[in-house]
Amino acid sequence: MPYKFTFDLSPVPRFFFREMARISYQKGMHKTLLNTLQDMIRRFKIQEATGLNLSDAVVVIQDMIDLQAINLMERQKFLQTKKRALLLPHCSRKYMDNRCKAMFDENLPSYVCAHCSPDCLVNKADFLAKKRGYDVYVLPGGSCVTKILKAAKYEGVVGVACGSEIRISGEILQGTGVAGQAIPLIKNGCSNTVFNMESLAKTL
Numbered sequence: 001m002p003y004k005f006t007f008d009l010s011p012v013p014r015f016f017f018r019e020m021a022r023i024s025y026q027k028g029m030h031k032t033l034l035n036t037l038q039d040m041i042r043r044f045k046i047q048e049a050t051g052l053n054l055s056d057a058v059v060v061i062q063d064m065i066d067l068q069a070i071n072l073m074e075r076q077k078f079l080q081t082k083k084r085a086l087l088l089p090h091c092s093r094k095y096m097d098n099r100c101k102a103m104f105d106e107n108l109p110s111y112v113c114a115h116c117s118p119d120c121l122v123n124k125a126d127f128l129a130k131k132r133g134y135d136v137y138v139l140p141g142g143s144c145v146t147k148i149l150k151a152a153k154y155e156g157v158v159g160v161a162c163g164s165e166i167r168i169s170g171e172i173l174q175g176t177g178v179a180g181q182a183i184p185l186i187k188n189g190c191s192n193t194v195f196n197m198e199s200l201a202k203t204l
């Protein structure tokens with residue numbers, strides 16, 4: 001299930017995310033997590049920038065910190081992988097209607113980007129990842145992940161999605177031996193969603 005609320009962290013300064021990454025490194029963080037999160041949310045004026053209430057902001061940021069911590073734990077294993085895939089969410093396409101020229105291939109299952117819009121996030125990510133040897137999938141939902149992993153024996157997977165979808169994909173990856181890295185959306189809402197291209201480039 002997606003979040004029950006929408007959020008857009010794109011106006012939040014990059015320094016906030018660097019601070020978040022720093023916090024993810026700290027061991028024993030969970031005991032003081034709530035206080036630290038609330039303090040960060042106030043310090044960086046997250047509510048003012050996004051319109052989120054405090055409890056929703058805590059949910060989003062906590063999910064992001066959890067994901068960052070898992071990324072760090074998995075990083076070494078991921079770096080040793082060779083056969084990799086990038087899983088992108090269909091909601092980050094520039095268009096969700098027929099202006100998007102991507103065709104859905106049920107056999108993959110994935111949209112195949114037709115590169116109609118140079119400023120489309122999916123197009124940019126597709127280009128970046130393919131240049132680095134990744135197979136790229138643009139998914140309408142987390143349920144496609146199982147099929148993709150069954151069809152191709154990937155060693156490493158980078159997934160972009162909202163926190164709740166990444167959690168589901170993480171559960172699918174568990175016990176498969178596939179090393180995962182996650183990039184959470186910074187703007188959700190199931191259309192015109194946004195992820196940070198810089199974070200993706202670093203992760204790839």
Ligand code: SF4
Pocket residue numbers: 093094095099100101102112113114115116117118120121122123
């Ligand atoms: S660039 Fe690709 S994903 Fe983006 S709108 Fe065009 S066909 Fe769709």
Ligand code: SF4
Pocket residue numbers: 001002003089090091092140141161162165185188189190191193
């Ligand atoms: S925001 Fe995107 S990834 Fe998350 S549930 Fe909606 S469509 Fe799926």
